[in-house]
Amino acid sequence: MPQREGTLPVDFWTRPAVAAALATCDMAAIVEAVRLARGWSQADLARTVGYSQSWVSRVVNGQQSLTLDQVREVCERLGIPIHLLRFAPASPVSGPSAMSRPPVADAAGRTKGAGPTRRRDFTKAVAFAALPLPNASAVGDVDGETVATLRAIIGGQRRLDASSPSRDLAKAALAHLELSSRTLFRARRTPLATGIAAAASEAAGFAAWLHADMGDVGSARLFYRRAVEHARQSDSELLPVYMLGSLALFEMDSDDPLLGLGLAHEAARWLGAGAHPTARAWLSCVRALGHAGLGDAVSAQRELASAEAEVESSANTGPPWPWVFPFDAAKVAGYRALAAVRLRRPHEARSAFSEAFARTSPAPKQRSLLMVELASAHADAGDVDEAFRLASEALRIGAVYRSEKVINRVRRFRRDYRGPQARCVSALDEQLMALVTGRLGT
Known part of the structure; x- marks a missing residue:
């Protein structure tokens, strides 16, 4: 039994000859093109559509007109997208939706009152949709x-x-x-x-x-x-990887590094063997954050080293969609800094942040998130004044952009701080209180 699905090339319906047949509603040419593309004999075609071989022969030779019901049946059995023919629904449309249905027209474009289901000549029946098919794929x-x-x-x-x-x-x-x-x-x-x-x-x-x-x-x-x-x-091939990796980062940011790491590993399994270095480098960085969140410094460093090797590859030219900007050494440095914060390695984090900020200028909301991370590194290193200066500036930006994500990060930073109640600490407390009570200007 011939196979009716899975054998047509992806560009089949936009090929010039097929597109022209769709645009002129030439059912004979469409059926014959499907037959040839699938390597069928007329007998194979007849078995698939459920008609005799002589009937099929008359159709492809233009000697047999089809009713609309037959056209729908043939399209269904051959996998022909009936919408590409601007074909009418199988049952009459009533109610308000009928008001938007195009008028029936003959082959010359003249409007007719009779419904297309009463016509036996296919070329007249499908001409009710008088608008052309842009690029033969509307x-x-x-x-x-x-x-x-x-x-x-x-x-x-x-x-x-x-x-x-x-x-x-x-x-x-x-x-x-x-x-x-x-x-x-x-x-x-x-x-x-x-x-x-x-x-x-x-x-x-x-x-x-x-x-x-x-x-x-x-x-x-x-x-x-x-x-x-x-x-x-x-x-x-890359978009599913990108979106699953983005979900992984989201779960890590939501304090579930184990789930995030599992999603990142699943995204890596979706990558093809010849994936672009940007995709591999980015996923390695995502996995590094997951390992760091779980306290696994060895695995995090291994993933970051792999990412650095990928971005230095000669094949890493031009970011592949859906990546818009190049994934370069500065991006890896940013992830190295984030991993170091999670691993409570403040000096390494500050050094990596310096490298990342020296090469790139993030948008305000993203910059404020990085500032909170850097504040954590300074606090761990004992530089309380600089830590709270950064947190205060991040909170100001978060308030201006009404970013709950930034504000919550600053609040978490404050909750996690266990050092002395210095003046800068009290100042941030007052800033947070003013924000909650609506007194902090935006």
């Missing part, structure tokens, strides 16, 4: 430009994140995630679905990032899981 209002548009929106939102409070962006981010998810639903079972799934994954990942910054841990976790799910529906 699905309703979803076409070849949709993925680029969705990703451009998320790119703009990410740029705004560098200078805007997360709460100001959250509603727009959620609306974009809803739009991306609905678009993905409309484009399912089409060649466009994988690209739109990638855009939906990015949207979910950004929503997770914002909710983590707002201190809504439960929603952030939910959105990260959606990001991973959509990433696995995409055609990208």
